[in-house]
Amino acid sequence: MKRLVRWLVLLALSAIALQGVFVLRIAMMRFVDPESTTFQRSEIWRLATERHEVLWSQRWQPYERIAATLKRAVIASEDASFTDHGGVDWEAIEKAWERNQRAEARAEKLQAQLESQQQRRAANARSAPPRPAPVAKIVGGSTISQQLAKNLFLSGERSLARKGQEFVITFMLEALLDKERILAIYLNNVEWGEGVFGAQAASRHYFRVDAGQLSAMQAARLAVMLPAPKRFEKRPGSAYVSGRAATIVSRMSAVELP
Numbered sequence: 479m480k481r482l483v484r485w486l487v488l489l490a491l492s493a494i495a496l497q498g499v500f501v502l503r504i505a506m507m508r509f510v511d512p513e514s515t516t517f518q519r520s521e522i523w524r525l526a527t528e529r530h531e532v533l534w535s536q537r538w539q540p541y542e543r544i545a546a547t548l549k550r551a552v553i554a555s556e557d558a559s560f561t562d563h564g565g566v567d568w569e570a571i572e573k574a575w576e577r578n579q580r581a582e583a584r585a586e587k588l589q590a591q592l593e594s595q596q597q598r599r600a601a602n603a604r605s606a607p608p609r610p611a612p613v614a615k616i617v618g619g620s621t622i623s624q625q626l627a628k629n630l631f632l633s634g635e636r637s638l639a640r641k642g643q644e645f646v647i648t649f650m651l652e653a654l655l656d657k658e659r660i661l662a663i664y665l666n667n668v669e670w671g672e673g674v675f676g677a678q679a680a681s682r683h684y685f686r687v688d689a690g691q692l693s694a695m696q697a698a699r700l701a702v703m704l705p706a707p708k709r710f711e712k713r714p715g716s717a718y719v720s721g722r723a724a725t726i727v728s729r730m731s732a733v734e735l736p
Contacts, residue, residue, distance in 0.1 A: 500631060500647055504654045507663060511538050515667050517629040518675060525673065533672075535679040541662040543690045544677050547697035549661060550730040555701035557622040560661070561734045565652035566645065571619035623648045626664045657736030665689075670703060671711035684714055694730060698723035 518536075525532045553560045559567050620628075627647035632640055651660055670680035677689040677700075685696050692700070702722045703710040710719060 497646065501650055501654070503631075504647075504650050508655060508659065512630065512663060512667065515629045516631050516633065517669070518667065520633070521669070521673070534675075535673060535683060536666075536675040537678045538666050538676065539678045539689050541658055543688075544662070544665055545690050545692040545697060546735060547694045547730070548665065548677055548681075548689065548692050548700060549735055550733040551694070551697040551701035551726050552665065552704065553622070553661075553733045553735075554726050554729040555698075556625070556704060558729075558733070560622050561657055561736050563621060565621060565623045565648040567619060567621050573619060621648070622664050623651050623660055625668070626660060627651055629667060630663075661736060668704060669707050670700060671707050674707070674711070694727050695723060698726040698730070701726055 522532055522534070557567065559569075624644055627644050627650075628634075631647055632644060655663075666676040666678075669675055670677075671683065674680055674683050680700055681687050681689040681692055681696075684700065685692065687696070699714065699719055702719050703714070710716075713719070
């Protein structure tokens with residue numbers, strides 16, 4: 479029993495120490511630009527092991543040298559309440575949960591229909607290649623601060639423990655950094671394609687201009703890519719990207735910047 483208590487105490491002290499490390503690292507970010515994130519380091523390892531080369535593009539740009547159009551576009555697309563919430567948008571999380579529940583219900587219904595069709599075909603002795611089971615499209619309600627917390631320090635695994643740690647780090651970011659600094663770090667480290675990180679690299683890669691010279695439509699196109707940059711970089715001029723970008727442009731004038 480004493481050994482178990484001792485292990486539990488050590489575990490609790492380790493968890494507290496880890497939170498202290500996060501606090502110190504975030505506090506340093508008030509004055510020092512982070513050189514890399516956990517996600518970026520994992521991408522470097524993936525490229526090195528899978529491709530045997532690391533093609534990387536990233537260059538830090540001060541907040542004032544990033545176009546207001548990009549700041550507005552990203553907020554309009556990713557986190558409309560960025561300047562108002564304290565790190566977590568509980569209403570957005572609730573809406574995302576409801577959408578996911580409906581998506582799962584639709585997927586289960588389609589799966590039942592598919593199984594019924596396959597049973598009828600089997601009964602009629604007709605062979606046909608099985609169709610893949612429908613998968614519910616999962617959407618998130620993560621704020622810019624939550625995305626930054628995950629990218630800076632955490633892995634991409636889906637678990638309650640990781641999500642809980644994400645919340646804790648998010649509140650640390652909001653307590654120790656102002657909104658302008660959070661947005662600056664986010665825009666300089668977010669992925670915009672394979673090996674393309676940060677606003678400056680993305681602006682040069684897709685439009686051959688600096689991050690401070692992006693037009694409203696160019697900024698909106700970059701914002702559209704953020705949820706799935708590796709997918710959208712293959713077709714950056716697709717009808718979906720263009721249509722979604724036009725919607726974001728129409729919302730940008732209402733965005734309040736930090």
